[in-house]
Amino acid sequence: MAFEKEIKHLFEKGHEIYLRNISIDCVIFGFHNNELKVLLLKAKYAGAFALPGGFILKNEHIEKAAARVLKERTSLEDIFMHQFHVFSEPGRSTKKINKQFIKNAGVTMLGSWMFERFVTVGFTALVDFTKVQPVADTFSETCDWCNVDNIPSLILDHNEILQKALTGLRMQLNYHPVGYNLLPNKFTMPDLQKLYETILGKELDRRNFQRKIIATGILKKLDETKKGVAHKAPFLYKFDIKNYEKALQTGLDFNL
Amino acid sequence: MAFEKEIKHLFEKGHEIYLRNISIDCVIFGFHNNELKVLLLKAKYAGAFALPGGFILKNEHIEKAAARVLKERTSLEDIFMHQFHVFSEPGRSTKKINKQFIKNAGVTMLGSWMFERFVTVGFTALVDFTKVQPVADTFSETCDWCNVDNIPSLILDHNEILQKALTGLRMQLNYHPVGYNLLPNKFTMPDLQKLYETILGKELDRRNFQRKIIATGILKKLDETKKGVAHKAPFLYKFDIKNYEKALQTGLDFNL
DNA sequence: TTACATTGTGTTATAATGACACATAGTTAA
DNA sequence: TTAACTATGTGTCATTATAACACAATGTAA
Numbered sequence: 001m002a003f004e005k006e007i008k009h010l011f012e013k014g015h016e017i018y019l020r021n022i023s024i025d026c027v028i029f030g031f032h033n034n035e036l037k038v039l040l041l042k043a044k045y046a047g048a049f050a051l052p053g054g055f056i057l058k059n060e061h062i063e064k065a066a067a068r069v070l071k072e073r074t075s076l077e078d079i080f081m082h083q084f085h086v087f088s089e090p091g092r093s094t095k096k097i098n099k100q101f102i103k104n105a106g107v108t109m110l111g112s113w114m115f116e117r118f119v120t121v122g123f124t125a126l127v128d129f130t131k132v133q134p135v136a137d138t139f140s141e142t143c144d145w146c147n148v149d150n151i152p153s154l155i156l157d158h159n160e161i162l163q164k165a166l167t168g169l170r171m172q173l174n175y176h177p178v179g180y181n182l183l184p185n186k187f188t189m190p191d192l193q194k195l196y197e198t199i200l201g202k203e204l205d206r207r208n209f210q211r212k213i214i215a216t217g218i219l220k221k222l223d224e225t226k227k228g229v230a231h232k233a234p235f236l237y238k239f240d241i242k243n244y245e246k247a248l249q250t251g252l253d254f255n256l
Numbered sequence: 257m258a259f260e261k262e263i264k265h266l267f268e269k270g271h272e273i274y275l276r277n278i279s280i281d282c283v284i285f286g287f288h289n290n291e292l293k294v295l296l297l298k299a300k301y302a303g304a305f306a307l308p309g310g311f312i313l314k315n316e317h318i319e320k321a322a323a324r325v326l327k328e329r330t331s332l333e334d335i336f337m338h339q340f341h342v343f344s345e346p347g348r349s350t351k352k353i354n355k356q357f358i359k360n361a362g363v364t365m366l367g368s369w370m371f372e373r374f375v376t377v378g379f380t381a382l383v384d385f386t387k388v389q390p391v392a393d394t395f396s397e398t399c400d401w402c403n404v405d406n407i408p409s410l411i412l413d414h415n416e417i418l419q420k421a422l423t424g425l426r427m428q429l430n431y432h433p434v435g436y437n438l439l440p441n442k443f444t445m446p447d448l449q450k451l452y453e454t455i456l457g458k459e460l461d462r463r464n465f466q467r468k469i470i471a472t473g474i475l476k477k478l479d480e481t482k483k484g485v486a487h488k489a490p491f492l493y494k495f496d497i498k499n500y501e502k503a504l505q506t507g508l509d510f511n512l
Numbered sequence: 513t514t515a516c517a518t519t520g521t522g523t524t525a526t527a528a529t530g531a532c533a534c535a536t537a538g539t540t541a542a
Numbered sequence: 543t544t545a546a547c548t549a550t551g552t553g554t555c556a557t558t559a560t561a562a563c564a565c566a567a568t569g570t571a572a
Binding site for chain 4: 463
């Protein structure tokens with residue numbers, strides 16, 4: 001379906017299949033080159049960037065809707081996702097809408113459900129960067145990773161949503177399987193440390209970090225070192241999933 | 257307005273003033289006689305208990321809606337509230353509805369917005385038990401405190417909501433002003449310890465507890481002891497609000 | 513005035529933490 | 543080939559935090 005036709009359909013018929021007044025937005029985190037990244041869409045015409053989002057089907061669990069959005073952008077399934085906040089500022093979804101953008105698409109129905117107020121539920125997803133080929137949706141030109149230290153101005157209140165997701169990520173570091181989801185299956189101790197340093201925004205002592213994280217018992221050291229690296233080759237590790245999940249239930253007693 | 261008339265109006269005209277498909281439910285915690293309690297309504301006719309809840313006005317912030325519900329039941333304002341989870345199981349709000357209950361009220365409009373699916377946002381409130389005189393709403397016979405260890409069967413998924421609020425309360429103990437909101441202005445060290453023991457569900461060493469909480473600097477010891485108690489009179493304390501709020505920002509480094 | 517329960521304030525052995533040193537392995541440049 | 547360089551692997555030690563515990567002080571009730 002062409003972009004214009006699809007957006008017209010959404011505005012005119014969307015309320016027949018989606019819940020009213022509710023949307024979801026996804027902050028999808030990845031980690032690459034020692035940098036924390038999020039997936040951003042570049043909206044057509046509007047020219048601005050946005051978080052991937054969507055609506056909830058009339059008979060769909062909200063977590064399922066979030067998983068659907070994630071799958072559409074990344075092709076990933078069965079990924080750990082977590083709702084972190086509801087954003088409900090009256091006017092958050094109406095006051096900043098680019099009317100010209102809508103007009104361009106040939107939407108004439110100004111009484112559309114899409115012009116009503118939306119309360120949005122923010123979700124975070126933690127994904128393995130190396131497994132993702134971002135895919136844009138019909139309404140967007142591109143879908144790409146963006147360094148969290150270099151986020152452009154986003155539509156609506158998406159900057160605020162992203163900010164809240166980031167602080168939430170830090171706070172929940174000991175209660176969510178952050179490392180397990182953001183790193184590849186096999187990784188090195190420096191990789192893991194860089195991830196923690198990036199999320200926490202501070203440097204950690206290499207030796208103390210190793211001692212503490214080993215003590216949690218969530219890692220399995222492999223008889224294998226990383227290949228093709230400069231200098232001394234670091235050992236590879238895997239997560240011990242059983243121990244990891246058990247540890248997360250009470251919280252990773254892990255002060256850094 | 258009579259109960260029947262009011263409920264008829266809500267079913268037939270509610271969608272003109274409220275957002276569709278969204279509601280809020282409030283888990284209002286209090287602490288009394290060394291027991292953690294929540295406010296429960298007893299619904300008319302239905303005979304079952306329920307959490308206080310409500311809908312969101314078309315131009316109302318969701319946090320404001322929660323504050324409004326809290327004020328209607330407790331007359332309290334400016335109370336610390338916190339959204340903790342969105343419950344969206346399809347069918348959570350429709351499958352368990354007592355049709356007879358609706359019929360009794362004279363509602364004939366079966367296409368009402370009230371029969372649509374609702375996604376609900378759970379809020380917790382922490383209030384000073386001694387300052388509250390619970391007030392029932394038009395749809396309820398009573399509104400009373402109920403010990404969290406003795407919760408009856410609740411309507412819809414309210415048992416699940418309450419459970420999630422409780423675990424959330426435990427997890428966030430070091431990040432929310434739990435003590436400050438649940439205790440009276442002046443309190444004793446044993447009072448505070450009992451509160452922590454109740455929420456955490458385990459006993460704590462009296463002397464270690466005191467040492468640690470004093471070390472956080474969030475308390476001000478008064479030159480005053482509790483009157484009219486058996487045995488040795490314990491000192492009274494107040495919270496040092498400035499230090500408390502500062503400490504909460506980074507988390508109360510307070511392992512028990 | 514004595515027994516009792518509860519609070520106030522220690523002490524001590526053990527464990528966790530932060531700061532730091534040196535050996536090891538692999539790359540790079542002479 | 544070898545020396546310089548850089549990042550990793552592992553260990554030490556002084557300091558601090560923690561859990562477990564003892565005893566004196568205070569007010570009630572018999």
